[in-house]
Amino acid sequence: MTRRRPxxxxxxxxxxxxxxxxxxxVAADAAxxxxxxxxxTRGSEWSALWGSCWISVVSVILAAAIGVPLAFLFEWFDxxxxxxxxxxxxxxxxxxxxxxxxxxxxxxxxSGFVARAAQYVFGLREAPWRLQGAGGxxxxxxxxxxxxxxxxxxxxxxxxxxxxxxxxxxxxxxRWRTLTRVVxxxxxxxxxxxxxLTFMTALGSFSAPYVFGGGFRVMPxxxxxxxxxxxxxxxxxxxxxxxxLALVALALLRRTEGDGALYALGKGAAPRRRVIRSRAAxxxxxxxxxxxxxxxxxxxxxxxxxxxxxxxxxxxxxxxPVLNLDNYRRLLxxxxxxxxxxxxxxxxxxxxxxxxxLALAAGWLVVRRRARLARAIEALVALPWxxxxxxxxxxxxxxxxxxxxxxxxxxxxxxxxxxxxxxxxRNVPLTGRAILAGYRQLDPALDxxxxxxxxxRWASFRRVSLPLLSPAVAAGASLAFVAALGDFVTxxxxxxxDTRPISMEILSSLRLNExxxxxxxxxxxxxxxxxxxxxxxxx
Amino acid sequence: xxxxxxxxLRVRFSDAAVVGPVSLGIERGExxxxxxxxxxxxxxxxxxxxxxxxPDGGRxxxxxxxxxxxxxxxxxxxxxxxxxxLFPHLDVGGNVAFxxxxxxxxxxxxxxxxxxxxxxxxxxxKVQELSGGQQQRVALARALAPHPRVLLLDEPLSNLDPSLxxxxxxxxxxxxxxxxxxxxxxxxxxxxxxxLGDRVAVLAAGRLEQVGTPDAVYDAPASLFVATFVxxxxxxRGAEAAAFGGTPGAILVVRPEQLRLTxxxxxxxxxxxxxxxxxxxxxxxxxxxxxxxxxxxxxxAAVGDRVSLAAGRATTFPEDR
Numbered sequence: 001m002t003r004r005r006p007x008x009x010x011x012x013x014x015x016x017x018x019x020x021x022x023x024x025x026v027a028a029d030a031a032x033x034x035x036x037x038x039x040x041t042r043g044s045e046w047s048a049l050w051g052s053c054w055i056s057v058v059s060v061i062l063a064a065a066i067g068v069p070l071a072f073l074f075e076w077f078d079x080x081x082x083x084x085x086x087x088x089x090x091x092x093x094x095x096x097x098x099x100x101x102x103x104x105x106x107x108x109x110x111s112g113f114v115a116r117a118a119q120y121v122f123g124l125r126e127a128p129w130r131l132q133g134a135g136g137x138x139x140x141x142x143x144x145x146x147x148x149x150x151x152x153x154x155x156x157x158x159x160x161x162x163x164x165x166x167x168x169x170x171x172x173x174x175r176w177r178t179l180t181r182v183v184x185x186x187x188x189x190x191x192x193x194x195x196x197l198t199f200m201t202a203l204g205s206f207s208a209p210y211v212f213g214g215g216f217r218v219m220p221x222x223x224x225x226x227x228x229x230x231x232x233x234x235x236x237x238x239x240x241x242x243x244x245l246a247l248v249a250l251a252l253l254r255r256t257e258g259d260g261a262l263y264a265l266g267k268g269a270a271p272r273r274r275v276i277r278s279r280a281a282x283x284x285x286x287x288x289x290x291x292x293x294x295x296x297x298x299x300x301x302x303x304x305x306x307x308x309x310x311x312x313x314x315x316x317x318x319x320x321p322v323l324n325l326d327n328y329r330r331l332l333x334x335x336x337x338x339x340x341x342x343x344x345x346x347x348x349x350x351x352x353x354x355x356x357x358l359a360l361a362a363g364w365l366v367v368r369r370r371a372r373l374a375r376a377i378e379a380l381v382a383l384p385w386x387x388x389x390x391x392x393x394x395x396x397x398x399x400x401x402x403x404x405x406x407x408x409x410x411x412x413x414x415x416x417x418x419x420x421x422x423x424x425x426r427n428v429p430l431t432g433r434a435i436l437a438g439y440r441q442l443d444p445a446l447d448x449x450x451x452x453x454x455x456x457r458w459a460s461f462r463r464v465s466l467p468l469l470s471p472a473v474a475a476g477a478s479l480a481f482v483a484a485l486g487d488f489v490t491x492x493x494x495x496x497x498d499t500r501p502i503s504m505e506i507l508s509s510l511r512l513n514e515x516x517x518x519x520x521x522x523x524x525x526x527x528x529x530x531x532x533x534x535x536x537x538x539x
Numbered sequence: 540x541x542x543x544x545x546x547x548l549r550v551r552f553s554d555a556a557v558v559g560p561v562s563l564g565i566e567r568g569e570x571x572x573x574x575x576x577x578x579x580x581x582x583x584x585x586x587x588x589x590x591x592x593x594p595d596g597g598r599x600x601x602x603x604x605x606x607x608x609x610x611x612x613x614x615x616x617x618x619x620x621x622x623x624x625l626f627p628h629l630d631v632g633g634n635v636a637f638x639x640x641x642x643x644x645x646x647x648x649x650x651x652x653x654x655x656x657x658x659x660x661x662x663x664x665k666v667q668e669l670s671g672g673q674q675q676r677v678a679l680a681r682a683l684a685p686h687p688r689v690l691l692l693d694e695p696l697s698n699l700d701p702s703l704x705x706x707x708x709x710x711x712x713x714x715x716x717x718x719x720x721x722x723x724x725x726x727x728x729x730x731x732x733x734x735l736g737d738r739v740a741v742l743a744a745g746r747l748e749q750v751g752t753p754d755a756v757y758d759a760p761a762s763l764f765v766a767t768f769v770x771x772x773x774x775x776r777g778a779e780a781a782a783f784g785g786t787p788g789a790i791l792v793v794r795p796e797q798l799r800l801t802x803x804x805x806x807x808x809x810x811x812x813x814x815x816x817x818x819x820x821x822x823x824x825x826x827x828x829x830x831x832x833x834x835x836x837x838x839x840a841a842v843g844d845r846v847s848l849a850a851g852r853a854t855t856f857p858e859d860r
Contacts, residue, residue: 445624448591451611452618453638454685460612463637467628 008371067149096486136212156190204388438472478536572736617682632662
């Protein structure tokens with residue numbers, strides 16, 4: 001017992017320094033009477049707070065309205081193309097937030113393909129709409145977040161015991177009654193999980209409000225705007241408010257999740273898929289499915305198409321007249337363009353390696369050694385997930401902009417260290433969750449077997465635990481890598497010119513109206529993300 | 540001095556969960572069965588031997604060497620786990636080779652160990668593809684391959700189908716006998732303990748109740764607990780004990796096969812008959828309402844018959860305090 005404590009304590013302190021300490025510094029800095037007064041008295045602050053709340057709630061409703069029916073369609077019915085469509089349907093997940101937003105801009109924005117097509121068809125002088133404000137934000141949220149509801153609800157349906165549905169029918173319940181009284185209550189934990197994930201993602205969402213918001217502000221954009229205006233103290237108050245809002249939402253939503261006891265009874269087989277027999281219905285289902293697939297794929301295709309449009313060749317035409325690989329050539333040939341690509345890759349790799357190492361240490365201490373501080377370690381590992389990215393970006397920017405070595409604060413802002421460190425903090429929950437779950441599934445007797453065969457602790461970890469954990473490590477690492485690679489929200493607060501990541505380069509290309517280059521960066525991000533996820537998150 | 544000795548070994552998890560102190564000597568090449576109900580501390584004792592649990596006091600010596608503080612990795616005790624704990628990411632050969640140093644001739648050692656358990660040529664098989672009995676043999680080969688000083692088995696047969704247990708038990712006894720290794724195994728089944736163990740150590744509530752050959756434990760149980768836990772037993776008190784010749788104030792324990800139907804004896808009525816093939820178990824109710832279990836020939840009596848019972852060998856214990 002005595003030999004375990006230093007390691008557990010060391011990891012707890014390290015995690016606390018990374019994930020908790022910066023937040024406490026921000027909280028202390030926010031206790032500033034003038035700033036609090038400004039926050040309370042300004043109408044714009046209240047409207048941003050209200051905006052964050054209602055945007056998140058409506059995002060949940062929209063995502064559920066799309067994702068849940070789709071889950072039922074794909075889990076309960078069989079129709080031509082079901083399998084292929086079922087895998088396409090998760091495609092929004094491979095679009096990093098900012099990339100998804102610019103794809104929407106190119107597609108549905110005022111000079112996007114759809115608007116141009118409408119202009120062309122109806123002979124209009126101006127674009128028929130502008131993709132701005134809450135509507136634009138909600139469109140992007142619905143597109144990118146319905147996946148949570150779809151995946152959670154499908155998993156829940158797959159775990160359902162067909163006998164419970166048959167029992168309801170045998171007791172005289174019709175389809176509707178069975179759905180509302182049996183199926184949906186059994187799905188509650190899945191739907192609650194998806195609600196939590198969607199709400200927290202929407203609350204922390206930055207890219208869509210930043211690009212489409214215009215005058216419409218939510219808390220994350222409000223915080224960045226305050227900092228830009230030099231109102232640092234106000235930004236702290238806003239940050240603390242957003243953090244509190246997130247924690248309150250988390251606490252409330254956790255309660256609706258209930259316990260896992262609902263599944264304990266159901267051990268039977270899931271209901272068999274019903275084959276749609278009527279020809280017309282089959283054709284309708286298949287047709288609707290393919291339309292859906294087209295809608296889902298359009299942002300990706302748009303991005304690819306725009307990336308092939310050379311600079312200043314596309315003005316008023318409905319369809320770009322010139323398509324070639326110029327933008328990609330520039331990406332690789334111009335050192336100023338190649339640099340962000342390299343930056344993003346190494347920063348994502350370094351932060352992922354760090355997050356994996358921390359998660360392995362946490363898993364070993366929490367699950368294997370049952371360290372005294374296990375609960376604290378687990379809570380610290382999960383904490384960054386509960387808070388929006390903007391909160392952490394501001395917290396790190398505040399904590400590490402002064403040199404007070406005695407208070408464990410150094411000037412890291414402006415150095416090459418700060419962004420990888422920020423990615424690391426944000427990624428620890430991703431690797432931590434995967435690797436802790438992996439550790440919990442490992443039979444402790446395997447370690448003992450290795451020990452009884454002469455393997456020491458390190459040999460046992462290397463030869464038994466690590467190979468068996470490798471799927472969990474790969475899953476956690478690939479999620480972390482993709483998140484870091486596509487990060488926008490922390491980058492915009494903490495980047496320096498020398499370490500500017502791809503997302504910042506996309507933003508500056510957009511500002512310079514170099515849409516093709518921005519799209520080419522987006523395609524690179526999308527492809528790398530898809531490849532990494534395909535390798536890492538195998539079943 | 541015994542080859543493997545446990546001296547005053549004890550560990551305490553809480554006030555309610557104390558194991559030991561246990562002292563026990565095991566001779567070289569001997570097979571010792573640790574028998575006891577669940578919660579009796581037998582697995583804890585085995586894990587202290589293996590080094591997975593640290594005793595609060597006492598020592599473990601093997602061949603004169605004190606190994607109490609030696610970590611499992613350097614203790615050189617082979618162990619077969621209850622659920623085998625085969626490494627799922629390694630094939631059969633990889634599992635067996637795990638404890639062997641990487642050197643020329645390792646393949647031959649693996650082949651030898653697999654041959655020992657009758658799995659020659661199974662090196663490249665995946666462990667998930669094997670049957671339960673084969674997995675158990677791989678676990679045994681893996682434990683034996685590095686030539687450990689002592690073999691420890693945790694409920695080695697509990698994971699197998701009942702139909703497979705008897706055969707596997709025979710094979711296990713044969714392999715251990717061929718290797719001649721000092722073995723300690725844990726079981727909660729008396730038949731298994733008697734069949735495999737040269738000696739049986741009976742544990743109850745963390746305490747060692749009796750150590751002895753199966754015959755001695757069965758015929759001369761050291762305590763009422765051993766008498767009732769090992770084998771079937773009728774426990775008689777007061778008037779019933781006296782009727783069968785017990786001294787006043789003592790408890791009489793009579794095995795079912797030590798009760799016979801006679802012409803003159805203690806009268807009773809057959810209330811149930813359980814037929815097992817070669818024999819029948821009769822439940823005979825005495826005048827006071829006490830029921831005794833009697834092992835008889837199948838045709839000896841029918842339900843409702845009035846019978847008389849006489850006792851052969853019986854064990855006497857003092858009345859409970």
